[in-house]
Amino acid sequence: MTSLVLTITETLRYRGALGQWSWVLHRIAGLGVVLFLTLHVIDTSWSVFYPELYVEAIAVYQTPLFTIGEFVLVACVIYHALNGLRIIILDYRPHLWRHQARAAWIVLGGTVLILIPVFVLMFGHVLNFYNDPERRILPLAEVLQSQLPFAAGIAVALVAGVLYSGLHGVIAPTGKDAGRERPVGSRWEKLWWSFMRISGLLIVPLVFGHLAMMHVIQGVFDISVQGAAVVGTDLINQSGTSVEFVANRWNLLIGGIAIWRLYDIALLALTVVHGFNGLRYVLTDYTSGSSLLRRGMVYTCIIGALVLLVIGALALLGTIDQTAIEMARRAAENLHP
């Protein structure tokens, strides 16, 4: 913890150039996206497991707090993607380093340039929704309450990671480096370094496509509108439930292939592993003083990634039937009595 405080205060005090601030923004943006990813994978899985809860989760998304969060999220994703590309180019072509500052400006400028039309379109959805006299918005207290299980889950993952690390310390107190004459190189870190860069490249088009569909073209407000077209399909949301929206997309077959399921499986696997390994980088950077905490943070990241991968995969392989949509319809009616 002292290491984190020291790094924050001294980063603010050190007159580092744009490269330093790019790194700060990259980390903050990455952390923001991982936090949302955690909520998003879990609540999207409810469309399969707990249709009523999914209806409530989407209603939570359609509140001012989450609307602001949505704009921040999109900004974070775009900045993290563009700056990630800058880092990838500089890491694989180190001789281009002289252009790094200009590249950092291009990343900032590019982020703003992309965000202007994206925000204008997103704002259109926002105006549409909030100007609609029939719109129904959950009270803030309810929204915050609905996030408590996530906060609790994150706390449990942190505590479980540290506890498991303590157990590990008792069982194998010497560590794996004991008795080794000199380092032999870590194949794992080498693999992770490549993975972060290659997965980053693959994620950019997938995530940009996902954002375009769900936040720009369709918008989170339209996925629970009766009679609205379902983005990426030629279907109409008959019941006007968010559950049917997901069902229509996941059940769409093109040439016998459920393309949106495949798309989301790729997105899930790449973003969760990329995100939680990034989280591991951040958390272990600032816990190097204590092997208990450092190892605990690694376990926390593994727990988090596994939970999301398993839940997400089970949902993506599950089926949403007419009963689920009916349950969702009734839940939506009860949500705003």
Place this chain on the structure above:
Amino acid sequence: MDVTFRIRRLNPEIPGKDKPYWQEFKLSDVEPTDRVLEMLHRIKWEQDGTLAFRRSCAHGVCGSDAMRINGVNRLACKVLVKDLGAKIQVEPILGLPVLKDLIVDMEPFFAHYRQVMPFFVNDTPLPADGRERLQSAEDRELFDDTTKCILCACCTTACPSFWANGSYVGPAAIVQAHRFIFDSRDQAAADRLDILAEPNGVWRCRTIFNCTPACPREIEITKAIGEVKLAIMRGSPEGIIQVREVKHEG
């Protein structure tokens, strides 16, 4: 001109001064072309003899007077007052234990340096004529930049990854390793690449670029680290650096 110095001080032997604190000194008759080191000397000689800092050659060669001056790591003997203005803030470099005032314990830094085997390794018999091992000008060019390091620690103590985690080997040690890894006459590249492939080796570098502008010798540090990363990825330093055309003199 008049200049105000604000100096971060600490004296572990005197109660009340054993926690870091700021002290101001005013200097008049300062020439714009005076160096910060000369001003520190004037403060020590004219105002407060207890002010402690390191310096040896005073000409940017020995690397002993690295300090954070106006927020950036530099050598006090290489920075002029006119480039800083009338208010100058000096503090010890960050990430190494402060012993007294501007003096830090360099031992952790040198421990990382020793870790990368910063010495020439070649156990093959000497050439038949018993003279030096020859190398083409192009091969020499590959590591020319990293031979310039004077181990002042400006780069390592400018690195946020090093601030967070003192077990990261840091930019300077990687620069020193680079000097041998890309030397065609050296035979321990594989060992050094293994050492730097450890979790606290090159992977803690997040390509932040604080090290490069901090270097008083203008070594392209982030580039050198990047080349070492690629050498680890490929398992060999061969072909990582594009050979530049070297003009043969004479």
